[in-house]
Amino acid sequence: MAERAEIREVGPRDGLQLVSTILSTERKLEWCARTAAAGVRRIEVTSFVPPSVVPQFADAAEVARGAVAMGGFDVAALVPNLRGAENALAAGVHTVNFVTSASEAHNLANVRRTREQSLADFARIVAHRDAVAPGRVRIGGCVATTFGCSIAGAVPEGDAYALAEAYIAAGADELVVADTVGVATPAQVRRIARRMVAIAGGRPVICHFHDTRGLGLANVVAALDAGVRIFDAALAGLGGCPFAPGASGNIDTEDTAFLLEAEGFATGIDIEALIALRREVEGWLPGERFAGAIARAGVPSWFQRAAG
């Protein structure tokens, strides 16, 4: 039996953050349902941010409730603050993914508060979870701009580690190590991911890469070397960050699934089903850039999947 590696689909969240079409709640839920049917076991379905900031997520509660009602997969939501977390918990999500940037400048731009203020909110979120849903909801701490920041430039590695350690000390159930602006390189990923796995002390570590400079999948291989087994990815490589100019495109889910299987990890994912879904979503989002290679070139006919 091959070891498992997992993809968390973030297309309905990160993938929709910058697109010009507001997708209907119904289509977002169809996207989730078909992603789950293709074998994906974790989906970040929405972001609990004020609709004035990202109108795309005005239906966050409906999407989260609808996704939870489907069953069969872990429903995650991104939250920037306590208010978002309260709403996400009220909607019944399984995982709350709280984001703070290792770069102070990026955190100020992204969530309009200092890292210290974000961490204080994180502690309140853990306390709130313990009060209303003890033992039932996972809280992830996302270390954004771990590998560099388009505003501040290079980010001292110590800042990213300190943030990760603070999350763990405050009760995080998992870490998300994010290359928010698409500047990570493989040797850097191997080194930092290894340290993050150590800091996580047995808790899951999820890597979140953008393919902005063509190194997204090379970074996945580097993170696998470091022991990471869960990766955020978006259908068709959609995605971007409004406060990270040039951060175009998460790594592509179909390509990442192909890579993980090629590296000998069982993903449980039906790549052909994802390609069919992608063609559907392409019709929903006219004018958007649909990236990725496997959907164009196909899985080689003789390709052997990892035995799952």
Add this chain to the structure above:
Amino acid sequence: MAERAEIREVGPRDGLQLVSTILSTERKLEWCARTAAAGVRRIEVTSFVPPSVVPQFADAAEVARGAVAMGGFDVAALVPNLRGAENALAAGVHTVNFVTSASEAHNLANVRRTREQSLADFARIVAHRDAVAPGRVRIGGCVATTFGCSIAGAVPEGDAYALAEAYIAAGADELVVADTVGVATPAQVRRIARRMVAIAGGRPVICHFHDTRGLGLANVVAALDAGVRIFDAALAGLGGCPFAPGASGNIDTEDTAFLLEAEGFATGIDIEALIALRREVEGWLPGERFAGAIARAGVPSWFQRAAG
């Protein structure tokens, strides 16, 4: 001082193989000159194939002579047979790159002969070189379809190793390990490249990857791990093989240079100069697909090159 890694630019050869525009000899030479000025020290400038097969290379001798006259870089030419090698040597090239496929079916389609017939020609080429240019011209043996074949499917690794061993026994000065149809995956590359480095016994090993399935740069990292230090790449990810359907695009030179520097290897390459050249070549080849991420996203402003 950082260890060196090299890129061999194959744009004027592999990159032009399938484009619809016949580029003038003058522009091909300008491409070479500007590539060399950007710090690239090896260029595969043309292919000595019959013009009836690839009209783009009807000026092979003129391009080779012009490139040799420039000085300052190693001028390589691809050859499929003795006749091509004789013409390449007559034109004064520094490196003859002879191609045989590990897949018999691909070799029959590509050069219309069996692998055994190709190897017999290789021995004649070495003998001819020893007669006309002893000690002056390098002869490379390229193992095409090492990682899989779009005609035959999976290629037994033993066939690729046997071909590489036969090249070395016949006097090859270097090996080129080629993913002709763009199906290689990182774990496979790490394993096979390690074995090829051992077979080469201290002679250079060049890896040649296409980015057909998004894994080109991940494969470079895997090959670096295996000890490979020279990579074929094409400006703007141009390229393809007429007998390898779907083999779109060599790995992109600019992106590969960025990756190698990020991994701590000194390349001597001026990435900005390549991006400027790329914009020029884009005007020469209307309608072609120009790939690559660095030209779009830029090198991060705080990026530290390897100390060369």
